[in-house]
Amino acid sequence: MMVLPRRAFVLMAAAGVVLPAGVRAKPGEVEALIRAVAGGGVVRAGRVRLAVPELVENGNAVGISVGAEVPAGAVLTDIHVFADGNPRPGVAHFRFGRLSGGGKVATRIRLATSQTVHAVAVFADGSCWHDSVSVLVTLSACLDD
Amino acid sequence: MLVCLGLLGAAEEKRSGYDDAGPQVRAMQDDDLANPAFLWVQQGAAVWGQGCADCHGAVEGMRGVAARYPVVERGRVVNLEQRVNECRVERQGVAALAPEGEAMLGVTALIGLQSRGMAVAVDVSGPAAGHVARGEAFFRLRQGQLNLSCAQCHEQLAGQSLAGARIVQGHANAYPIYRLEWQGMGSLFRRLRACLTGVRAEVLGRDEGLLGDLELFLAARGAGLKVETPGVRP
Amino acid sequence: MVRPLLNVPREVRAGVAFEVRILIQHAMETGFRRDAMGMVVAQDIINRFECAVDGEEVFSATLHPAISANPYLAFSARLGRSGTMVLRWVDDRGGEGREEVSISVS
Incomplete structure (x- = not known):
């Protein structure tokens, strides 16, 4: 009884995923x-x-x-997002103009597998700031076309 | 209804797929401006304006309709998609909408949206009873190379885990849905076809009577759950 | 392109930040998928998105295939005077989308 769903899982997991999980960015690519x-x-x-x-x-x-x-007097110009476990690490590059209302952006992204997502903020004075989050992506049991 | 159909154990609560989804998926469904299904709803509104509205008026007048679908008519179960196409072909004299096409998904999502928050309440009396019984028999039939019935996963094992995912009770109260796995919108038929393929069973045609019976049974089984159309699922 | 779902306030206060949210219908084909015949499906994504008011840039984005299908973007703007916000985006096949909103600042 309990074995059957596992078998079902193996068969169904064979269906395609959008970003191939076996292909990762090269080690060090995101750092570079x-x-x-x-x-x-x-x-x-x-x-x-x-x-x-x-x-x-x-x-x-x-x-x-x-x-x-963004401290008083500082000007945020760019935010870059990278994902080190996707086939290509680049996710998005956001630019903030003078009329931007503060350095906030939200979006939805694809993660091929469990990995670390990185964000780098660049200010007009050239200073660079970094944050990262490790994400666990669970496998969907019932995939289909 | 719950008792007379004997569908779920007395102690078991009906849980929508929403209840078993993670916080991100729930948040996406809760916010109409973040729910991609509303891109389809918008297209549905255009379809509605090109003919449906001539007879039915503003779509708000369709409140409650999706909550009582599918219905039994002339010896067969008619779901919302079939009704829309019947209306187009027989009354409007225009072409039927392609199943799984944006126009059909959009207009059924739009009509379903009008019943959002209302309890699922299909008519299971009279001639419908036989269809519900046939639908339930199909739900309990072990089939496919995996020899699994719908009930084994979605009743007996519901709430447990299959890989990283919670096994849902398999209710139909949010269709058509935006499914992250599909990266798009799909109908209940698309979901059922995926389940049948998953257990390696014979896949029924979209208009086969047995699928209508199953859809009616699923609605009866989910009676009382709130319509969530257009839902978001992982 | 099908029109997006766009949420921008029509009236805002001078110097007070407000949110802009947009949801655009697009498959965002990654270029990694294969079709039933085993052929790679060519990449087709919205690669560029820009928002400006009266020609001055508010926010822009260069996007990669890792952005989800039917992309969603939320960002903020802060205006000193009334103007016309123009949102534009292009995909790999040259498809373009454009929305325009008049915003009155008080």
């Missing part, structure tokens, strides 16, 4: 991308907060939000 964003400068913790649920039911649409704390 973050270094490139920082232009060789220091990347610090703080000022930016990435919110991603730590346990995800379906990797096809994972709600994330990134919020940067």
